[in-house]
Amino acid sequence: MFIKEIEFVNFKSFGKKVKIPFYEGFTAISGPNGSGKSNIIDGILFALGLSGSKTMRADKLTDLIFNDAKSKQPDFAQVTITFDNTDRKAPVEADEFEISRKIKQTKDNYYSYYYFNGKAVSLTEVHELLGKAGVTPEGYNVVMQGDISQITAKMSPIERRKIIDEIAGVSEFDEKKQKSLAELDIVKEQIEKIDIIIEEVT
Ligand code: ATP
Numbered sequence: 527m528f529i530k531e532i533e534f535v536n537f538k539s540f541g542k543k544v545k546i547p548f549y550e551g552f553t554a555i556s557g558p559n560g561s562g563k564s565n566i567i568d569g570i571l572f573a574l575g576l577s578g579s580k581t582m583r584a585d586k587l588t589d590l591i592f593n594d595a596k597s598k599q600p601d602f603a604q605v606t607i608t609f610d611n612t613d614r615k616a617p618v619e620a621d622e623f624e625i626s627r628k629i630k631q632t633k634d635n636y637y638s639y640y641y642f643n644g645k646a647v648s649l650t651e652v653h654e655l656l657g658k659a660g661v662t663p664e665g666y667n668v669v670m671q672g673d674i675s676q677i678t679a680k681m682s683p684i685e686r687r688k689i690i691d692e693i694a695g696v697s698e699f700d701e702k703k704q705k706s707l708a709e710l711d712i713v714k715e716q717i718e719k720i721d722i723i724i725e726e727v728t
Pocket of ligand 1: 537538539540558559560561564565566589590591592593594
């Protein structure tokens with residue numbers, strides 16, 4: 527599964543509609559300082575609701591709406607991410623699917639909506655779907671500026687190992703193993719109790 531295209535409408539520096547294609551494997555984006563490269567990452571965090579543990583560079587959600595001095599500020603911003611799902615990593619029976627988020631500003635409030643293939647869904651539903659494909663807010667699917675120096679220079683070997691396990695998908699099995707061992711302990715205790723009862727009555 528990979529991101530095939532991102533469409534921005536009035537999102538940060540992308541006024542009106544801008545579509546950016548991505549390719550399987552490696553896509554590099556280059557451009558002058560301030561041209562909006564990092565805004566693309568902010569768009570991914572925004573649309574997929576991954577900003578819980580990563581920081582989008584905006585004080586308020588409404589700062590994400592395109593704003594320039596020359597034109598009237600639009601009242602909404604929307605980012606739509608199209609995934610290639612030909613490998614069926616996500617539990618969707620289609621070669622591609624879309625996740626989209628829109629923020630709409632009214633006079634004294636703002637509203638945020640998520641969509642799956644154009645149908646309104648909750649953030650939990652978005653997380654459930656992406657989680658099945660290994661994309662989680664706490665995961666390292668999006669590596670932010672500063673993450674690399676944090677991982678290579680500041681973390682202890684144990685913390686680093688945890689990240690490698692998580693990326694390799696091992697931590698899921700570790701958690702299941704710990705749960706099973708805890709259940710096994712309870713069963714052993716019950717067997718011991720029953721053995722004592724059997725000894726007493728025989
Ligand atoms: P660098 O190479 O310096 O890191 P960059 O290419 O990553 O730069 P970004 O940080 O993505 O650039 O974009 C910054 C630009 O986005 C600034 O020019 C800023 O004015 C513009 N910008 C941010 N929010 C908005 C907004 N709501 N409306 C219009 N422009 C915005």
